Amino acid sequence: MKKFIASVVFALAASVSAMNTASAAGGHVELQDAQADIHNTSSLQRGAKYYVNYCMGCHSLNYSRYSRIATDLELTQDQVVKNLIFTRNADGEPENPGALMKNAMSQKHSAEWFGAPPPDLSLVGRSRGPDWIYSYMKAFYLDPTRPLGVNNTVFPNVGMPHVLWELQGLQEKHCTKDGDGEHAVEHCELKLVKPGSMSAIEYDQVVRDLTNFLTYVGEPAKLHRHGYGIFVLLFLALFAVLAYFLKKEYWRDVH
Missing domain, CATH: 1.10.760.10 (Cytochrome c-like domain)
Known part of the structure; x- marks a missing residue:
């Protein structure tokens, strides 16, 4: 268990060191x-x-x-x-x-x-x-x-x-x-x-x-991803309208 904890601590220390190195490489x-x-x-x-x-x-x-x-x-x-x-x-x-x-x-x-x-x-x-x-x-x-x-x-x-x-x-x-x-x-x-x-x-x-x-x-897909997102939102909006009227039709005779 002690060895496991020590290895985790070492890995975290290495990660922090790597991040500090990357930060130094990027300058301030x-x-x-x-x-x-x-x-x-x-x-x-x-x-x-x-x-x-x-x-x-x-x-x-x-x-x-x-x-x-x-x-x-x-x-x-x-x-x-x-x-x-x-x-x-x-x-x-x-x-x-x-x-x-x-x-x-x-x-x-x-x-x-x-x-x-x-x-x-x-x-x-x-x-x-x-x-x-x-x-x-x-x-x-x-x-x-x-x-x-x-x-x-x-x-x-x-x-x-x-x-x-x-x-x-x-x-x-x-x-x-x-x-x-x-x-x-x-x-x-x-x-x-x-x-x-x-x-x-x-x-x-x-x-x-x-x-x-x-x-x-x-990220080449980013060129078209926003367009796909707008299409999906429009589809969901249209589907929501259809679902609303379908719900009204199903529950029309329920009091």
């Missing part, structure tokens, strides 16, 4: 409002394009199929084949639209190159939330102490390069302290020191499109 910065809208089809289409071109070299979407994305994003299979599928199957042929969205990088090689294999992002929209994704993609800054030369205020010491730096430009982190001693409060902000090919507004839209796409990928 205030997240920005992504204004995510998965019903914006144009935004989802652009997000899919940006994801395949900038993210999929490292991050697969192992729970998503090209054909499902084509249907939900109102794309033809020809458009998907020409613009989204760049990987090949075991026979050296281009993947077909029914294939899962896996990249060509092996887990072994990616672990050797990056220290750990880049995670699959199929469920990041559900696990992290759109505000986290949006804030994270805007929070990279130069840090010469890091192996890849950049760090992130939302996810400190992340092992990912800033793949969108050519679009956003490069930022530096500037911090100031208010107060003295243990009561000092540090305020940090990111300042653009090298402009990218896009303005801040244009880059915000790119990140929002990516966020919308990853939010959609995390």
